Amino acid sequence: MKKMVNLSRIHFPVTTLGPGRRIGIWFQGCSIRCPGCISMDTWVHGRGTTAVDAVVEAVSPWLSIADGITISGGEPFDQREALFDLLRGLRARTDADILVFTGYSWPTICDALAASPSLIDAIVSGPFEIEEPQTMALRGSDNQELHLLTPLGRARFESFDRPIGENDRAFDVMFDDNGDVWLAGIPARGDFRRLQHMLEGSGSTLGISEDTRFPSL
Known part of the structure; x- marks a missing residue:
């Protein structure tokens, strides 16, 4: 029987x-649902x-031309077998x-990783906390942790265990066939709303996927 997975999108x-x-590769479905996501x-x-x-x-x-693979979501570990x-x-x-991003804490997932060593080179773990500062590269909030799991992971990601820099403040822009626009990256607090206000100020409209129930800090 084919193994199934729920996906939001893939891009290169x-x-x-x-x-x-x-x-x-973005998984679809998240049970953590961090405020301000x-x-x-x-x-x-x-x-x-x-x-x-x-998907493969x-x-x-x-x-053959990719330098790496990033898996995010949604929450990949909500579909652990498929992941x-x-x-x-x-x-x-x-x-x-x-590289895998997960909102689960390290103690919650480390046993699963130990049972399947070397499948993931680096992982960013922990929920996004909107009240936490955002000063570290590859992290949406400073409570999140970067784990380097293999020699390749250490070689490729050790340089990201540092404060965030100006070059990190960037987005990839993706367009779907139906005209939807997706932004990939790790925004600063309020970046999506600032973009929305800029576009609305020029007469355009933009619907955003941010959880707006909580203020972006």
């Missing part, structure tokens, strides 16, 4: 979520159902590094 190249030109559209479960093998095939044309099936499929086809 992504340049704002790790080093180099990366394949981005920029991706409420990925919270709902049950959308974008497809076979894990089909879809990204295969990029594997590890996908990781095994990717590992069989590429030596590129793999």
Whole structure:
């Protein structure tokens, strides 16, 4: 029986979520639902159902030219079996590094990672906390932790264990066939709303996926 996964989207190249030109894979569905999350559209479960093998095939044309793979969401560890099936499929086809973002704390996921060593090179763990400062690279809030799990992970991501710099304040812009625009990256507090206000000031409209129930700090 085919292993299935719920996906929000895939994209290449992504340049704002790790080093180099990366394949981005976003899972659909999140049970953590951090207040102030920029991706409420990925919270709902049950959308974008497809076979894990089909995802591997879809990204295969990029594997030979990608510097790495970033998996985010939504929450990848809400679909733990599908996540590890996908990781095994990717590992069989590429030596590129793999970075995973999760809102779960490190103690919650470390046993699962120990049971499947070397599938993930680096992981950013912990929920987004809107009240926390944002001063570190690759992290939306400073409570989140960067774990370097393999020699490749240390070689590729050790340079990200540092304060955030101006060059980190960037987005990749993606366009869907239906005209939707997606931004990939780690915004500063209020960046989405500032962009919305800028566009509205010039006569355009922009609907954002940010959780606006809470003020962006």
